[in-house]
Amino acid sequence: MEPQLSWYLALSAVLFTIGAAGVIMKRNVIAMFMCIELMLNAVNLTFIAFSSFFQDVTGQLFVFIVMTVAAAEAAVGLGIIITIFRNRESLDVDDASILKL
């Protein structure tokens, strides 16, 4: 059976929901970070699915942009995480609740 568009979209929605729930529920910064990556990739999957379905290359271009931004975000985000860890000896985001280091 040919894979339908709706299957991809459903998978993407599941991945996105898992990522969003993870961001809200996880207290570990690294885990939250990974969940954000999961959400981004869920979106990428949607782009690709639509790109293939509509035979339109623009969607693939967007995926590249998202991946680039995700890479930059990873660099900055990991930097912040390391700094927080150095200061607080902890990776729990609820410890970093006073809006300053």
Next chain:
Amino acid sequence: MENNLLSLIIFAPLAGAAINWFLGRRLRNEKFIGVIACGAVAVSTVVAFYLAFKSGGALRSTEPVFDNLWTWIQVGKFRADFGLAMDRLSGTYALFVTFVGFLIHVFAVGYMQKDQGFYRFFAFLNLFMFAMLTLVLADNFLLMFVGWEGVGLCSYLLIGYYIDRKEAGDAAKKAFITNRVGDWGFVMGIMLTFFLTGSISFFDKPAQGVTSALQTIAGMSAVDPFTWHAIFAGGVTSIAILLFIGAAGKSAQIPLYVWLPDAMAGPTPVSALIHAATMVTAGVYMIVRCSAIYTHAPTAMFVVAVIGAATALFAATIGLAQNDIKKVLAYSTISQLGYMFLACGLGAFTAAIFHVITHAFFKALLFLGSGSVIHGMHHEQDMRSMGGLKKYMPITFATMLTGWLAISGIPIFAGFFSKDEILWRTWSAGTFSLPSPPWSKALWFIGALTALLTAVYMTRMMVMTFWGSERFREKHVDHVDNASGIHDDAHHDDHAVHEPHESPWLMTAPLVVLAILSTIGGFIGVPYALGSLAGLHPTNYIEQTLGPVIAKVPGGKTESEPAAAEPIWLSHPPQTTDSAPAFVSLDETAASHSAEEIHGERLLALVSVAIAVLGIVFGWIIFRRRPLLALPRILENKYYVDEIYDATVINPINAGSREGLWKIFDVGVIDGFLHTIGEVVLEGGRAIRHLQGGFVRAYAAIILLGALAVIGFFAYYGVHAMRLLP
């Protein structure tokens, strides 16, 4: 006729003020400042005389001299020019204002020497001359009001000149605030004039397309009825009453006179210039200028006459019991101003102006004389500590003697002619502005009584100052209750006894000139009845000059008609063609006086001389023997009018402001409103600040919920729009 020299009269003192303010304060050179100040006024004086008396000048032709500088305001029909005009009335005024002003400037140079604020004093004094001459020479109501406020400002600045003394500051504020009440009336009067006539100009100026408000009113055939309702009807009578409120404020009439006695806290030359000779007569000038309005408003004239007579008597009784030499003169000024208003109210406008002029001479003389005494006594103003000064200050004594005789009304001295004129006009006033004939006799009686009191209190002042024992040797007599008295200068020497000394020539020279004017100044207005008594036919210059520019009371015989429009200056007019009508006019003057009238006027003159002599003898007998005679407390305390005003007006306003405006309105409403706004914001912030707990996951959840809400919204309506759901 246009003449640009006219603006020089007002701008010369302004330039003097500017130079002294900016340059004089750097140089601090009394000679330089004095020369600039006196020089500026001297320029004004010379130009004023030139423009008045040159051939075709303001006083010699019927056409005013104009100087239209620029159009100041033009909105629709409303037009106010910055334009000056010198007609016979403003010319007469400008002459004595500049001349007396000049003499007082000279005196002040001597009086103020070694004063800290010398430059400031003369800058203000010159600024005052600028404002006063603007007031006088203005050709419309609005510019006159500018001058009117200007003199009020300068009066404020100069009363409070001794800035380190509280009573001077209080007196300055009192003068300023009291005048505001009058200014309200003046402004309302101007507005009503504009609504009624569509113009605020005094003169017709065809070249500028300006018509005169006064001419419009003068051209009205109907005179307002003599009823109280006319005052509130919004017609000519209302204008007249409103303008009179302004005049009463500036010229210190009941009930707004209270500021003038306190204004004596200023230096004595200021009292002489502003509070005796010039500024306080601005109200009289304004009413005479608006004579066309008043002759259409008999009710208003009646009010003016009654208030004037009441003020004259009231102030004279207070003056009787004052111990401060300047206070006596201050109340005397109020009283004499009352005379002028009495004359205005009866339609004797020329008599009022005549009295303004003679009063300027002799009251300036008396004030400057008192300044000389104060100077010689090392800044002692209490007459109880004076006495016997004629030996030490002969020139001051001799000059003040003429002032004393002039104000008392002794013949040949200036005051006699003008005061007698007013009393005669009062006696013979028609019923135009009076409910019934006995009113004129009653007002005459008040005037005569005031004349008697005037002679008595002036004699008292002279006796206490110049005769009797030398009380200044007894150290500080009666000084206990003088603690609140106003002293003229800041430095009170506490050395033992100073010998009084005569003042320098800078101060005595103006005294001498004013003494001469006080003696002979009355001859410009000798009435026919008295002149013919001596077999002479002197010309009544004042009446001939002012007659053509002043409106006549309808149906009254108040003013003897000026025979010729062209006044006869000196016996030989320059143009030969004029000489013939001049002689004819003299005969006409004679013809216009009936024998009965002349007889009555002579008899009344005799009565007023008797009153003056009686007053002087009376005063001499009483006060020569007991100069320190205690007078009724109620007089010494000025009928407690200040206390009554405090209790009825000032304290309620204070209490209302404090309890109502401050504690309820300001604290409750204004502050309350602002505080409520602040509290609402604060409380709101306090309520929603829990959203920002600092927990990153909470933020994420909120963002997610927000995103879901937005998506849900569009999804829901998107579905609706596609009609997929019912």
